Amino acid sequence: MHQLYACITEQHDLRFVAVAAIICALGTYSTFAIGRQVFREQAWQERLAWWATGVVTTSVAIWATHFVAMLAYEPSLEIGFSISLTGASLLVAVLLVGSGAGLVVARPTLPGRIFGGGLIGLAIGAMHYTGMSAYFVQGTLHWDVRTVVVSVVIGIVLGSLSMVVGFHPRRTVRRLAPLLLLAAVCGTHFIGMDALTISFDPSVAIPGGSMNTTILSLLTANAALLILGVSLIALRLWRLNKLRHEAESQRLRDLADIAVEGLLICAGDTITGINHSLERVLCLPREELIGAPLQRLLPDLTAADIPLSHELDAILLDAAGERVPVRVIAQSIVIKAKPHTVVAVRDQRERLRSEAEMHRLAHHDTLTGLANRRRFNEALAERFATRHGEDAFALLVLDLDRFKSVNDTSGHGMGDALLCRVARRLERATHADDLVVRLGGDEFAILKGGGTKLGEIQALAERVIDLLGRPFLIDGHVLNIGASVGIALAPSDGTTPEHLMGSADLALYGAKEDGRGRYRVFEDGMNARIQARRSLEMDLRRAIARQEFTLHYQPQVDARTGAYDGAEALIRWHHPERGVVSPVDFIPLAEETGLIGPLGEWVLRTACTDALTWPAHLTVAVNLSPVQFRDARLATTIRGILAETGLPGSRLEVEITEGSLLQDEQRTLAILRELRTLGIRISMDDFGTGYSSLSYLRRFPFDKIKIDQSFVRQTPEDKDSAAIVRAIAMLGTSLGLKTTAEGVETQAQSEFITDEGCDQLQGYLISRPVPLEAITALFASSPLALTA
Amino acid sequence: MPLHRLLYTSEMALIGSETDIRQQVADIVARSAARNVADGLTGALLQTRGMFIQALEGPLAAIEATFERICCDLRHRRVDLQEFVRADSRVFGEWSMVNITPDRTIEKLFTAAELLSEQEHEAVSAQATIQLMRSLLLTNSTPMTHSSLQSTRFS
Incomplete structure (x- = not known):
């Protein structure tokens, strides 16, 4: 150690050592700054560019450190450098650093970093000793092999360690990496120099074409600093730009996330972003969708299909593959100078649900839950509209026989409870394709599905009469009602809804006349009766104007x-054709009309x-x-x-x-x-x-x-x-x-x-x-x- | 809680051979017994000459719900309520639902139809029927060995 210390302080010009140290420190710092940038980038082109920048910067730093340090070395002898070998030493550095860095980037695992770092460490030694072979001095170089080995191993170990530490998740640990690499470079170099002994030999001539050391030192130092500086500034600018873009993207994302409706950003047909609302609808995190084709969410649709001016009904596939009804509308925007499509995705489920509920309310009787008159009218009209040729169907209308007395004597609450029970029994008497309707009050109708086999229709009417004829026990009371049923068949008994309904009503009227608790199928005679009544009604209307009435006293x-x-x-009514019409015949009609x-x-x-x-x-x-x-x-x-x-x-x-x-x-x-x-x-x-x-x-x-x-x-x-x-x-x-x-x-x-x-x-x-x-x-x- | 008792008659609307129908009735009885245990109902079902006569007793709400179910059931036809009264005690307290199939001798002696038509719809008739149903159940073990009796004890 003393020997090494003496080597540096006594054999080196300390000013050049300082310059070398600065270059080396800057270099190792940029190694890791650029290295991290490589990992930040997503696109391979950018990764490659930064990898190359990092490799060049690091290699130049190692090389310049060595070179400037060599210039600081003062063996008090005349020295010189071989240009080709000096260049070759830089090339060695670039190759080894490049493969080491490549390994780290390709395999950022611990073994990858250990080996990659080792390669970079080896690059320091290899460069050093290649560089030393470019060193000419008037004397003979003697190498202490043990120390040489130590210097190379130190470089490899510290280089490896620096890579391990340099991409550690903790920032404080990461800060040690440049220092470790610095130590690797300096360690290899100075221990390597310590292994060298030069004995003066005047017979050795410095080959011609060697560079002048002072100019060389200035050029090298400046070039190295320039490269390092430019790399670092480029890195800084790049980072700033990146941050600005990221901030912009973040702002865009924040804005999108605030939006209630689902938003989808696409570049062409590739999804590049989705907002929170859409994540919620899909039950998928955005990470899973970014980069996926638009068709994964909106099958059968391309970005170009989505209109800009109006909403389009579409189907959205969620995480479970469920088909969610949505409406989509697009908007073109420019993000990072590239055209994108923002697709607004509006979930229609709530709207459809509430529409369905409104539809249900509008078409169902609130008391019994059966279809109401409106639904019935629609269904009847539809049956007529979709009837082909000989298609026939049956309509049953019924009313309860003693309902009014129950309602009057037991109260409306009881009447309502009874109507609900009646509805349930009607549902039991009918099949799923029959439409059971409460027309109002105690009037019900059944639009029978299937054909008009008389046996089936009669069986249905009998079931209805049987079930409704059974007692109702409500709150301890026994209520006996019963029902009468009128049946009309389309098209024979009516070719329009009104006509058919009129026929069924007539049949019902007939059933009641027969005695309650029965059914009647419409017959033409009934129609003749109603015709007669209608014509009488028309005559009656005219009779007042024509003064056909007289009073007798x-x-x-x-x-x-x-x-x-x-x-x-x-x-008295003197009808021009009918003769004298009895008040018994026309007064009830006049009252009704x-x-x-x-x-x-x-x-x-x-x-x-x-x-x-x-x-x-x-x-x-x-x-x-x-x-x-x-x-x-x-x-x-x-x-x-x-x-x-x-x-x-x-x-x-x-x-x-x-x-x-x-x-x-x-x-x-x-x-x-x-x-x-x-x-x-x-x-x-x-x-x-x-x-x-x-x-x-x-x-x-x-x-x-x-x-x-x-x-x-x-x-x-x-x-x-x-x-x-x-x-x-x-x-x-x-x-x-x-x-x-x-x-x-x-x-x-x-x-x-x-x-x-x-x-x-x-x-x-x-x-x-x-x-x-x-x-x-x-x-x-x-x-x-x-x-x- | 006040007890109510209900007696009704109906025509069987079951389709199949005699064995089939016996099986179907057994199923009805088993299912109703299970439900009755939960609802606190007891009763008996007598079937004779294509007719059901069923007695049900228990809390009002449960009786009403069960009877409504029967009234929605197309396996019965012409359901006729014979009696619906408040009762002081249960007659069929031991059975959640028991099926009585009297043998031919008994059928000749007491056809339910006769019983009910003699004094139609009157409380006396309903009472008599209920008593008959109970005695059929109780004497089953000794003289009426031919009667089949499927019972589910009510606990």
């Missing part, structure tokens, strides 16, 4: 005096006008339909008619049936009270039939009870009828209401009824209903008593 007389009290107005409104008004107006031609003490009685009471303006209308015709309210009597009282009680009561304030009298018609609840008589402001003619006709022979007539008459007396007997046909009836205390008589015995002229004549001719 049946007089009412005082039971005791026989004097006329007034008359009941009765409508709403024509009763204008018709009723016409009756009231005409009756009031006609009554004005009668003696002033006579009243006119007009029947009001329950349907007319649904119109809250009824009282106003009547007030208007009275005002218009000038008939005093006290001369008008309205006759109402129980039906009017069964509906909205409050509204009916309000109308009746208002009529009373106009002086109009109110009669309870057809009393004795229906419920004839006594409570109605108490609650509503009646003036008169009309005993139904079915009882009157059977008096006095039939004991029950006689008892009823007597009871009603007594009831009237005790409640202070007048009683009128309708349908009095015989003298015996007249006498019996009068004896029982009835106030008024009406019937064929007195007069049949007659036209206005006749009644006016009747009133005028015999104003006085008819014998009682």
Whole structure:
């Protein structure tokens, strides 16, 4: 060690040693700075470029260190260098360093680094001794072989160690690497110099063409420094540029990651980046996708296919290979001077789910979960639209037989629970390809899948009737309902949805008429009935305009005096073709179609006008339909008619049936009270039939009870009828209401009824209903008593 | 918890040979026994001349759910509820569901159809049927050796 120290301090010019040391330190520093850069680069071209730069820098550093140190060596003799061998020594360094560095780069494992570093260490020795062979001095060189071996081994060991340490994951450890390499270079060199002894030999001549040492030293040092400096500056600039790019890319990535929608960056059809949102959708980390072809995510699609202006529906494959419905739209951008495509990938699953849910809600009945009328209409229309030639299908409509009474007596909660159970049973009665629908209320329909084999359809109807006919146990109550089913077949019973539905409804109507809990298949006769009804309805509409109606009047007389009290107005329809149509046939139709409104008004107006031609003490009685009471303006209308015709309210009597009282009680009561304030009298018609609840008589402001003619006709022979007539008459007396007997046909009836205390008589015995002229004549001719 | 008891009749809608049907009934009984244990129901199923007569007893909710299942079951036809009452105690407490197949002698003596048609839908008739079902079960071991009895003890 002392010897080595003496070698450096005593035999060397320390200024040159310092320059050599600086070159060497810079060189070893750049070795590792550039070396790390090699590993940072991804592209092989860049890796190669930096590897070459590193190799040249390191080799030049080793070589220049040796050379400048050699210049510092002062054997106090004349010296010189062989240019070719000096060049060769640099070449040796480059080759060995190159292979060592190549090994480290190719195999950055520990053995790779040990061997690669060893090669670099060997390069130092090899270069040194090649360089020494270029050294000419006026004397003989003597080598201490042991020391030479030591110097080479030191170089190899330290070089190897520097590579091991230089790419260590810990930074503090890595910092030792340049120092170790520095030690390798310096160690090899100075121990190598220590192994050298020069004995003066004046016979040795310095060969011609040797370089002048001073100029050489300056040139070498400057060149080495220049190379090292340029390499380091290049490295620095490169790093800065890289960092800026990385920062830019990072910013781009951050921005992309903030985006809610999935983003995909492609260079051509190669994926170069994806954002967090897309990672989440795919359940794949971006590392797995970068470099993959676009088709791995979006099969059957190239970047050029994706439109820039509008979204395109596509399928995205996720990690599990699931097909995710997406919409894609592209945007071109330039990243690092290269054109890229940014593809926005919008996950459609949530939207499709909510659309499906909305669709389900729109097409299903919320209570029972069955398809609703809308879905049914669509399905029915579709069945018609997709029907080919002889394809036939069956439609079943059904309603529950006693549902309304359950709903009324047990409450809506129970009714709802029942409907849900009904829905489940219907599902059990049907097959998967049958569409079970709740049309509303207690009406259901089944659009049968499959063909129209009558046996199958009947079996289905029977299953439905059987299952719904079974008892329902709900909250301890036993509910017995049952169902009636109407069946229509398309296309024979209807070629349009409306037509088919109408036929099925008619069949249902028929099933109910047959008695409940049955099914009926549509028959043409049913259609004829509906046709007749339709044509009657059309005629009825025209009849008002054509003034085909007239009023007939049946007089009412005082039971005791026989004097006329007034008359009941009765409508007659003289149809130009049908002749006289009975009110029994057209009044229900007028009520159903709403024509009763204008018709009723016409009756009231005409009756009031006609009554004005009668003696002033006579009243006119007009029947009001329950349907007319649904119109809250009824009282106003009547007030208007009275005002218009000038008939005093006290001369008008309205006759109402129980039906009017069964509906909205409050509204009916309000109308009746208002009529009373106009002086109009109110009669309870057809009393004795229906419920004839006594409570109605108490609650509503009646003036008169009309005993139904079915009882009157059977008096006095039939004991029950006689008892009823007597009871009603007594009831009237005790409640202070007048009683009128309708349908009095015989003298015996007249006498019996009068004896029982009835106030008024009406019937064929007195007069049949007659036209206005006749009644006016009747009133005028015999104003006085008819014998009682 | 108040007990309820239910008795219904129905027509069998099972298809197959006599052995097949016996097997199917045995399956129904086994499945219903298993479910009844969980639901706290007990009862018996008597089958005679193509008819089922079944008694079920237990908590209201379980009875309602089970009966609704029966009413959705197309292996029955014309399900007719004979009795649905609150009960003080169980008649079939020992059996979660037991299958009674009376032999021909018994069938002649007491056909369920006759029993139920005599005093139709009346509580007396339902009571009589339930008592008959119970006595068929209890006397099975001694004189009615021909009756097959598949039972699942209710514990």
